[in-house]
Amino acid sequence: MLSIHFIRQNPEIVKQTIADKRVDLDLDALLALDREVVALKQQIEEMAAEVNRLSKSFGKVSKEDRPALIQRSKALGAEKKALQESLRVEEEALQAMLWRTPGIPAEDVPVGATDDDNVEIRRVGELPSFDFDIRDHVDLIELNDWGELSRVTEVSGSRTYALKGELARLEVAIHLMVLDMLAERGFGMITVPALAREDAFYGTGHFPGGREDAYHLPNDDLFLSGTAEIVLTSLHRGEILDEADLPILYAGYSPCFRREAGSAGRDVRGLMRVHQFTKVEQYVLCRDDPEESARWHGELLAGAEKVVELLELPYRVVECCTGEMGLGKHRMHDIEVWVPSAQTWRETHSCSSLHDWQARRADLRYRREDDRKVTHVHTLNNTGVATPRILVPLLENHQTEDGRVRLPEALVPYMGGKTHIGGAR
RNA sequence: GGAGAGGUGGCCGAGUGGUCGAAGGCGCCUGACUCGAAAUCAGGUGUAGGGCAACCCCCUACCGUGGGUUCGAAUCCCACCCUCUCCGCCA
Numbered sequence: 001m002l003s004i005h006f007i008r009q010n011p012e013i014v015k016q017t018i019a020d021k022r023v024d025l026d027l028d029a030l031l032a033l034d035r036e037v038v039a040l041k042q043q044i045e046e047m048a049a050e051v052n053r054l055s056k057s058f059g060k061v062s063k064e065d066r067p068a069l070i071q072r073s074k075a076l077g078a079e080k081k082a083l084q085e086s087l088r089v090e091e092e093a094l095q096a097m098l099w100r101t102p103g104i105p106a107e108d109v110p111v112g113a114t115d116d117d118n119v120e121i122r123r124v125g126e127l128p129s130f131d132f133d134i135r136d137h138v139d140l141i142e143l144n145d146w147g148e149l150s151r152v153t154e155v156s157g158s159r160t161y162a163l164k165g166e167l168a169r170l171e172v173a174i175h176l177m178v179l180d181m182l183a184e185r186g187f188g189m190i191t192v193p194a195l196a197r198e199d200a201f202y203g204t205g206h207f208p209g210g211r212e213d214a215y216h217l218p219n220d221d222l223f224l225s226g227t228a229e230i231v232l233t234s235l236h237r238g239e240i241l242d243e244a245d246l247p248i249l250y251a252g253y254s255p256c257f258r259r260e261a262g263s264a265g266r267d268v269r270g271l272m273r274v275h276q277f278t279k280v281e282q283y284v285l286c287r288d289d290p291e292e293s294a295r296w297h298g299e300l301l302a303g304a305e306k307v308v309e310l311l312e313l314p315y316r317v318v319e320c321c322t323g324e325m326g327l328g329k330h331r332m333h334d335i336e337v338w339v340p341s342a343q344t345w346r347e348t349h350s351c352s353s354l355h356d357w358q359a360r361r362a363d364l365r366y367r368r369e370d371d372r373k374v375t376h377v378h379t380l381n382n383t384g385v386a387t388p389r390i391l392v393p394l395l396e397n398h399q400t401e402d403g404r405v406r407l408p409e410a411l412v413p414y415m416g417g418k419t420h421i422g423g424a425r
Numbered sequence: 426g427g428a429g430a431g432g433u434g435g436c437c438g439a440g441u442g443g444u445c446g447a448a449g450g451c452g453c454c455u456g457a458c459u460c461g462a463a464a465u466c467a468g469g470u471g472u473a474g475g476g477c478a479a480c481c482c483c484c485u486a487c488c489g490u491g492g493g494u495u496c497g498a499a500u501c502c503c504a505c506c507c508u509c510u511c512c513g514c515c516a
Contacts, residue, residue, distance in 0.1 A: 042475065
């Protein structure tokens with residue numbers, strides 16, 4: 001969310017962003033409402049000041065004069081109360097609009113509407129060439145008895161999965177490999193709950209817009225988060241951190257839940273798009289310094305690229321255009337990995353800079369060392385690795401003619417020295 | 426789930442209806458002393474919104490959150506959230 005000061009001072013920039021990001025928000029209505037709220041507040045505050053003055057003089061006036069004083073104060077109080085009710089309504093409406101104010105993208109972010117307007121930054125790795133008919137990941141799983149892909153949906157519904165044997169073990173091995181690599185880069189592992197209250201989802205910006213994509217547990221009024229980012233963002237909510245505490249680097253580890261409400265019929269086969277998955281998340285809180293947060297953005301992107309390189313997967317880095325990047329984001333890069341069965345690139349990592357847009361929502365602040373002023377931090381996040389999705393390109397790119405899968409070198413130690421999996425039956 | 430205790434500023438902690446944005450201590454900042462430091466002494470030190478050219482000043486709000494009572498609430502009442510102790514249940 002943007003600060004109201006920024007919006008007042010830069011309405012044209014905000015309007016441009018609303019257009020570029022295809023946000024449904026009437027800025028003129030917002031500004032008009034803001035003016036009303038300010039005027040109403042001033043009126044109420046004047047009344048409050050008068051009531052305070054009267055109350056303070058209460059002890060000083062004679063007994064005879066008190067009834068008049070009380071009467072006046074009561075009358076003012078009643079009037080104030082009526083105004084406060086209208087203020088409450090208007091402030092609520094204003095807040096609802098402020099929740100939908102977009103973060104300002106970096107100047108060089110491509111303007112566009114769909115992923116066709118995303119810009120490919122670079123490609124890394126060779127596309128595999130096979131001299132045999134390849135299998136897709138579902139066929140490989142069935143061939144090697146690595147999961148229950150159809151049976152379990154009878155139990156748990158569509159977009160669920162069960163992994164077995166070497167593949168189940170491989171999932172854990174990948175997590176460990178990535179956590180070790182991130183630890184080396186300074187990211188401390190933290191496990192976080194998938195459960196969170198509504199306000200945590202507002203804090204990241206997932207609500208109100210993404211409400212339909214979160215599972216709700218009405219008995220306890222909790223939601224299941226689709227990313228560790230939800231809880232990590234609210235972890236330091238309301239605190240005033242010391243500048244010396246920053247940056248804070250987390251490798252969040254959590255189960256993630258997504259209703260996939262908007263993706264009916266897409267990717268229903270296999271492990272590409274499921275309701276529950278497990279994710280290692282890179283997360284950064286840093287100083288309110290565009291250069292520093294840009295540097296961290298680079299670090300997070302490099303961390304994710306390192307992961308796909310360790311997995312020996314061909315990938316490309318894409319800079320997301322304004323229409324694709326999400327309400328709060330300042331810059332966003334996706335990593336897309338080659339999926340041979342589909343002959344296309346599929347997103348496995350998403351790297352986002354939010355500047356202070358989330359910090360403002362979640363009330364994440366720190367005290368600057370030089371002038372002792374309190375200001376908002378910057379937040380950034382990127383996938384470390386998400387399973388089972390990453391297994392799709394991993395199995396398919398490294399498959400052999402006999403239906404086994406070669407393991408990337410970096411994974412071998414995590415798999416007890418095995419260089420291949422599969423072929424047992 | 427049952428019973429009890431409690432939530433106050435960066436931290437600790439006092440405060441049971443007005444003189445309280447809040448004593449005192451710690452921490453931090455500035456100055457004095459010192460070659461320098463420590464110790465000592467003096468002063469300062471919350472956040473947010475509004476007025477204003479202004480980080481001077483003035484007004485308003487905030488003592489877990491939201492309501493209520495009252496001329497007036499950190500203080501009284503209600504609901505909720507969280508923490509701690511004991512019991513129960515439990516991987």
